[in-house]
Amino acid sequence: MPDVNITVDGKKLAVPAGTLLIEACKSVGIEVPSFCYYPGLSLQGACRMCLVKIEKMPKLQTACTTVVTEGMVVSTEIDEVRQARKAMLELLLANHPLDCPVCDAGGECELQDMTFSYGAAESKLIDIKNHKDEQQWSPVVYFDRPRCIMCYRCVRICGEGMDVWALGTANRGSAQLIMPNHSDYLECEECGMCIDICPVGALTSGAYRYKTRPWEMKHVGTVCTHCADGCKTTLGVRRSPTGMQIVRGDNRDKSGINGDFLCIKGRYAFDFASHDHRIQQPLIRREGRHVPASYDQAYEHIALRLKEIREQHGGHAIGVIGSTRTSNEESYLLQKFARLLLGTNNIDHHRTADFPSFAGALARKKDATASMRDVFNAPAILLIGNDPTEQHPLLAWQIRNNVRLHRARLYVVNSSPIKLRRQAASFTQIPAGSEPQLAAFLAGDDSAANALASGEITREALAALRDKLRGEPNLIIIFGSELRGSSIDSLVRFGAAISGAKFVCLGDYANSRGAADMGLYPDLLPGYVPVGSGARFHEEWGAPVPTEPGMNLLQMVDAAKAGRLKALYIVGANPVARYNLDPFALSKTFIVAHDMFLTETALLAEVILPAANAYEKSGTFTNTCGDLQLLKKAGDITTVKSDFEMLLRVADRLGFDLRQLVPFRQAERADLGQSRGAQSGEADRHAIWLEAHGLEPKLSPFDPIAMLDEIQRLVPGYDVSRVELLAGNDQHTSIEAGVASSIASQPELILPANDTLFTSGTLGRYSRTLNSVIENPRRAPADKADREVVV
Amino acid sequence: MPLSAEERREIEAEFPRYPTRRAVCIDAMKIVQRHRGWISDESLEDIAQLLEMSLDELDGVATFYNLLFRKPVGRHVVLLCDSVSCWIMGYDRLRERLCSKLGARLGETTADGRFTLLPIVCLGACDHAPAMMVDEDLHRDLDPEKAEQALENYK
Numbered sequence: 001m002p003d004v005n006i007t008v009d010g011k012k013l014a015v016p017a018g019t020l021l022i023e024a025c026k027s028v029g030i031e032v033p034s035f036c037y038y039p040g041l042s043l044q045g046a047c048r049m050c051l052v053k054i055e056k057m058p059k060l061q062t063a064c065t066t067v068v069t070e071g072m073v074v075s076t077e078i079d080e081v082r083q084a085r086k087a088m089l090e091l092l093l094a095n096h097p098l099d100c101p102v103c104d105a106g107g108e109c110e111l112q113d114m115t116f117s118y119g120a121a122e123s124k125l126i127d128i129k130n131h132k133d134e135q136q137w138s139p140v141v142y143f144d145r146p147r148c149i150m151c152y153r154c155v156r157i158c159g160e161g162m163d164v165w166a167l168g169t170a171n172r173g174s175a176q177l178i179m180p181n182h183s184d185y186l187e188c189e190e191c192g193m194c195i196d197i198c199p200v201g202a203l204t205s206g207a208y209r210y211k212t213r214p215w216e217m218k219h220v221g222t223v224c225t226h227c228a229d230g231c232k233t234t235l236g237v238r239r240s241p242t243g244m245q246i247v248r249g250d251n252r253d254k255s256g257i258n259g260d261f262l263c264i265k266g267r268y269a270f271d272f273a274s275h276d277h278r279i280q281q282p283l284i285r286r287e288g289r290h291v292p293a294s295y296d297q298a299y300e301h302i303a304l305r306l307k308e309i310r311e312q313h314g315g316h317a318i319g320v321i322g323s324t325r326t327s328n329e330e331s332y333l334l335q336k337f338a339r340l341l342l343g344t345n346n347i348d349h350h351r352t353a354d355f356p357s358f359a360g361a362l363a364r365k366k367d368a369t370a371s372m373r374d375v376f377n378a379p380a381i382l383l384i385g386n387d388p389t390e391q392h393p394l395l396a397w398q399i400r401n402n403v404r405l406h407r408a409r410l411y412v413v414n415s416s417p418i419k420l421r422r423q424a425a426s427f428t429q430i431p432a433g434s435e436p437q438l439a440a441f442l443a444g445d446d447s448a449a450n451a452l453a454s455g456e457i458t459r460e461a462l463a464a465l466r467d468k469l470r471g472e473p474n475l476i477i478i479f480g481s482e483l484r485g486s487s488i489d490s491l492v493r494f495g496a497a498i499s500g501a502k503f504v505c506l507g508d509y510a511n512s513r514g515a516a517d518m519g520l521y522p523d524l525l526p527g528y529v530p531v532g533s534g535a536r537f538h539e540e541w542g543a544p545v546p547t548e549p550g551m552n553l554l555q556m557v558d559a560a561k562a563g564r565l566k567a568l569y570i571v572g573a574n575p576v577a578r579y580n581l582d583p584f585a586l587s588k589t590f591i592v593a594h595d596m597f598l599t600e601t602a603l604l605a606e607v608i609l610p611a612a613n614a615y616e617k618s619g620t621f622t623n624t625c626g627d628l629q630l631l632k633k634a635g636d637i638t639t640v641k642s643d644f645e646m647l648l649r650v651a652d653r654l655g656f657d658l659r660q661l662v663p664f665r666q667a668e669r670a671d672l673g674q675s676r677g678a679q680s681g682e683a684d685r686h687a688i689w690l691e692a693h694g695l696e697p698k699l700s701p702f703d704p705i706a707m708l709d710e711i712q713r714l715v716p717g718y719d720v721s722r723v724e725l726l727a728g729n730d731q732h733t734s735i736e737a738g739v740a741s742s743i744a745s746q747p748e749l750i751l752p753a754n755d756t757l758f759t760s761g762t763l764g765r766y767s768r769t770l771n772s773v774i775e776n777p778r779r780a781p782a783d784k785a786d787r788e789v790v791v
Numbered sequence: 792m793p794l795s796a797e798e799r800r801e802i803e804a805e806f807p808r809y810p811t812r813r814a815v816c817i818d819a820m821k822i823v824q825r826h827r828g829w830i831s832d833e834s835l836e837d838i839a840q841l842l843e844m845s846l847d848e849l850d851g852v853a854t855f856y857n858l859l860f861r862k863p864v865g866r867h868v869v870l871l872c873d874s875v876s877c878w879i880m881g882y883d884r885l886r887e888r889l890c891s892k893l894g895a896r897l898g899e900t901t902a903d904g905r906f907t908l909l910p911i912v913c914l915g916a917c918d919h920a921p922a923m924m925v926d927e928d929l930h931r932d933l934d935p936e937k938a939e940q941a942l943e944n945y946k
Contacts, residue, residue: 159845159848165846165848166847167847168846168847168850169847169851170851171854171855172851173855179847179850181845181846181847183832
């Protein structure tokens with residue numbers, strides 16, 4: 001269709017046919033005020049703020065519901081329009097208390113801005129304003145009726161965007177109000193989208209209300225540390241006696257891969273950072289009790305014991321377990337520390353998806369991983385296993401809204417009737433555990449249908465589904481941890497025959513993909529390079545590293561039980577609880593743990609180092625799709641340090657040349673005392689400037705960006721644009737396996753997290769908000785509820 | 792109490808007349824109200840399920856229409872017009888008499904469950920004000936005595 005020519009305030013412009021007038025105006029920088037209009041939601045036409053004058057039309061028209069037509073002449077700044085806007089505001093303010101000084105939204109309120117612009121605060125109306133006391137609808141959602149201007153944004157985002165439909169309106173007319181799905185409380189996914197989208201302060205957050213004002217916070221855009229989808233969350237940070245306190249999470253600038261979206265975890269579950277049980281100082285076990293020690297004592301103790309064990313028993317008597325929530329730089333450093341310095345390949349982490357098999361299978365099909373953004377734009381999606389609504393809320397949002405806004409076709413195959421079936425063009429329920437047979441069937445093995453067909457699902461229906469999928473170009477195939485090993489290979493074989501097909505392998509936890517990509521495996525170096533063929537790493541690292549595969553996590557525990565494993569270095573992981581290990585199996589082993597809390601695992605350690613979490617450090621995360629994003633440090637907690645720094649301090653005590661571990665600027669002298677400056681993000685901004693001017697950044701060894709240099713150089717698929725990354729944009733990494741066939745992925749070690757919307761592994765236990773929602777969705781205020789933490 | 796077979800049949804009979812199921816919502820609620828006198832939360836849930844719409848959306852409709860009752864009402868509903876013409880012509884005396892006679896204020900139901908007294912804005916009978924409506928019958932040109940008498944016919 002040809003573009004339509006219109007004139008707005010004397011400016012001539014051509015916009016695509018079908019464009020809404022309000023969007024056309026926006027495209028040339030003319031702002032038409034509106035409350036109820038919201039891009040991506042259905043049109044409402046409720047607030048009447050966007051009235052404009054269109055020539056030849058008798059009355060003012062709403063720009064948000066008017067589609068442009070050829071030759072339209074529009075005025076947005078004439079007196080008639082300004083007068084109308086002021087009059088509309090007066091009506092919107094009829095019952096509004098104008099209590100901006102005590103309102104949470106004060107300072108970032110669209111109604112406040114408009115009232116300042118049009119001077120409608122003085123009303124001609126003399127009637128008494130309708131008042132209703134504030135209501136608490138859930139631990140996180142509060143409603144102040146008088147502030148509401150009935151724009152329906154919350155109703156629409158909850159229904160259309162989230163497919164929850166928990167909000168509605170009652171008593172349409174002058175006493176109209178928004179109501180929750182139960183008479184006085186909400187039963188919903190607690191995502192808080194309604195609060196974020198509210199243009200005024202009618203819906204406020206239980207976690208943030210009355211705590212501070214927006215201008216008193218520093219706003220840091222970083223990546224959520226909970227599930228593996230990698231939503232950008234903007235943390236509002238305020239000074240506190242311990243350094244800093246996160247008081248709010250939202251997606252203020254909507255610039256991340258998640259756009260408007262955040263779930264309860266990204267928005268509210270930052271409160272673990274200020275939990276009372278947080279370890280505040282290093283602990284060393286003496287005579288059976290953990291006693292506080294200085295960092296120096298702790299480093300010295302660790303270095304002495306590790307040196308002793310390495311010299312007496314060799315590197316293979318030491319094991320290392322990494323984390324699914326530490327940054328890529330930390331995971332990379334950890335495996336390098338283990339291989340280069342401790343001389344061991346006994347490296348593992350809590351595996352939640354079979355990424356090595358995925359990498360191996362992708363040898364058949366290059367560049368075939370889909371990014372999180374792709375999921376929103378694909379014409380068709382096949383989802384096998386998993387329940388994204390619970391485990392991958394952003395992915396579910398992308399799928400749901402792709403179906404709603406772009407009419408994508410969604411095919412769901414699952415063993416239970418998951419919620420996303422409501423958006424599906426086809427839903428196929430298969431017996432639990434038969435996902436591998438499905439993969440085989442899709443790949444062409446007709447006999448596999450025997451295990452799948454039951455009841456309504458006939459062999460013919462399965463064959464029809466397969467034929468249909470084969471005819472879906474650019475299909476995105478998303479699969480959960482139900483598919484492992486050779487099943488992934490079958491699935492990729494099926495997808496390889498579809499032109500433009502791409503894949504997403506779903507893992508759990510914020511950086512489990514990063515942990516896998518960075519080589520936290522006994523048999524794989526970073527980038528899924530088998531340990532036996534890592535010539536380029538050996539060359540770069542300048543030292544031989546063990547080439548025999550090491551022990552995996554469970555083998556390490558067995559070895560510890562048998563007394564062969566003398567030391568275990570655990571960074572940010574809780575294998576004792578996750579794998580339900582017998583604590584006594586580890587009683588003879590020297591254990592070091594980096595952790596935030598005294599978890600089941602940390603309790604067994606001889607030395608515990610208090611770790612910073614993802615919100616307290618810089619670095620990068622890779623989400624489950626492979627999108628690389630920058631972590632920005634929100635602030636410092638005085639008593640804890642990043643795993644990166646602590647590992648380096650231990651390496652330093654072991655007498656190792658740090659330049660060999662972190663390739664920071666060779667000519668500069670390292671200043672170990674300046675860790676704060678290097679970690680604060682200062683270096684990131686410098687790096688952008690320096691790179692733009694063709695200069696090398698000056699770096700300290702504690703600057704994770706120095707490690708990122710090496711990762712980008714050595715890890716296949718990570719050579720993405722550094723400037724884009726530093727500027728806060730997501731960059732999709734491709735996954736490339738070196739030698740596909742030599743990967744032994746050991747799928748039996750995969751243990752999915754099975755988190756719900758309101759749990760988040762060990763970390764989730766320490767979030768008051770999550771606990772309050774789980775325990776008592778009806779009434780408990782978020783700041784009062786606290787589940788007894790069992791350790 | 793789930794929807795009765797008859798209610799369900801009557802509602803489903805409306806489906807062919809509209810392009811979508813949710814378009815039937817007002818008729819469906821009227822049908823249920825005819826059978827039960829009012830629309831309880833449970834009825835509302837059942838109707839929402841049948842019409843494949845969200846409970847909140849349906850309640851938004853229910854609470855918009857003042858003749859769809861979301862609370863129990865008496866056997867007969869008295870709608871007393873309180874708009875301008877009726878007011879001028881003696882609505883307030885009418886109201887006082889009815890309230891004292893029935894022992895119920897506006898919005899309330901008599902103790903014996905016989906009448907519910909409700910205000911309404913304009914019955915469209917301004918030329919015969921003051922007016923009131925009892926169930927489906929319009930009563931015009933009222934005074935307190937005539938109004939009281941009119942109620943005698945509703946047991």
